[in-house]
Amino acid sequence: MGEGGLTAPGKTDKLARMPSMRVILLGTGTSHGVPMIACDCPVCTSADPRDRRNRTCALVEAAGRCLLIDTPPELRVQCLACGVGRVDAVLYTHAHTDHVAGLDDLRRFNALQRAPIDCHGDRATLEVLRQMFPYAFVDLPDYPSAKPDLRAVEVNGPFSACGVPVVPIPLMHGPLPILGYRIGDFAYCTDCSAVPEASFELLRGLDLLVLDGLRHRPHPTHFNLAQAIEAARRIGARRTRFTHIAHELPHAATNASLPDGMALAFDGEVLEI
Numbered sequence: 001m002g003e004g005g006l007t008a009p010g011k012t013d014k015l016a017r018m019p020s021m022r023v024i025l026l027g028t029g030t031s032h033g034v035p036m037i038a039c040d041c042p043v044c045t046s047a048d049p050r051d052r053r054n055r056t057c058a059l060v061e062a063a064g065r066c067l068l069i070d071t072p073p074e075l076r077v078q079c080l081a082c083g084v085g086r087v088d089a090v091l092y093t094h095a096h097t098d099h100v101a102g103l104d105d106l107r108r109f110n111a112l113q114r115a116p117i118d119c120h121g122d123r124a125t126l127e128v129l130r131q132m133f134p135y136a137f138v139d140l141p142d143y144p145s146a147k148p149d150l151r152a153v154e155v156n157g158p159f160s161a162c163g164v165p166v167v168p169i170p171l172m173h174g175p176l177p178i179l180g181y182r183i184g185d186f187a188y189c190t191d192c193s194a195v196p197e198a199s200f201e202l203l204r205g206l207d208l209l210v211l212d213g214l215r216h217r218p219h220p221t222h223f224n225l226a227q228a229i230e231a232a233r234r235i236g237a238r239r240t241r242f243t244h245i246a247h248e249l250p251h252a253a254t255n256a257s258l259p260d261g262m263a264l265a266f267d268g269e270v271l272e273i
């Protein structure tokens with residue numbers, strides 16, 4: 001990646017600048033994953049590799065740092081598949097199991113980097129993480145490298161993750177308030193069924209939006225595809241990718257039906273900003 005670091009929204013000549021940020025979509029599947037266990041539907045049995053979806057997660061490379069968004073259960077497999085060799089900080093969207101169950105795999109990055117890793121999240125998320133993985137947030141000198149070495153950092157507004165400016169985006173996941181994140185001209189908003197008015201303001205001028213788009217049928221805690229398209233149109237990013245995808249949506253056929261600038265994400269997709 002280039003040395004330019006982050007740029008202020010809307011202030012840069014897009015023709016002149018080098019890519020300053022890279023986003024790798026490590027996983028794009030809903031909580032069951034696709035294929036789902038013991039399902040013989042056309043998507044779960046598809047030969048198209050883009051119809052195989054691990055649980056939702058992304059890596060953002062910005063200003064020479066690697067920020068991981070969520071730690072799903074397949075984190076080790078996803079890091080191997082995409083060649084991830086570094087994680088400087090983790091941004092947690094919320095504490096549902098499909099977004100946190102792979103936390104223990106972070107210990108490999110502690111060993112590689114010989115340093116603790118900051119885990120950013122709202123208070124409710126950090127409470128659940130400490131309950132699920134109490135050993136990861138305390139010093140146990142007898143267990144070097146056998147456990148993750150993490151620091152829980154509560155998000156209360158815009159913050160810096162290893163020197164990278166991050167803006168939390170409040171979202172509603174059914175009745176649960178959760179966080180999306182904006183880094184430069186990129187925003188990641190998974191697991192949402194509503195975008196509060198004030199958050200639309202925080203999402204202006206995006207180059208790339210990654211947004212929840214579960215399936216066609218309505219769901220109480222996720223945007224279905226029609227709702228996701230409507231929200232994406234209002235946000236107006238140059239490009240939108242839908243994530244957290246269930247087995248009802250075949251990649252190729254669904255993409256053919258989407259508006260210009262919008263597409264289903266797929267595992268391993270790399271996007272430069």
Ligand SMILES: [Zn+2]
Pocket residue numbers: 030031056096098099191244
């Ligand atoms: Zn989820």
Ligand SMILES: [Zn+2]
Pocket residue numbers: 035036039040041042043044045247
């Ligand atoms: Zn299926």
Ligand SMILES: [Zn+2]
Pocket residue numbers: 094096173191
């Ligand atoms: Zn969730």
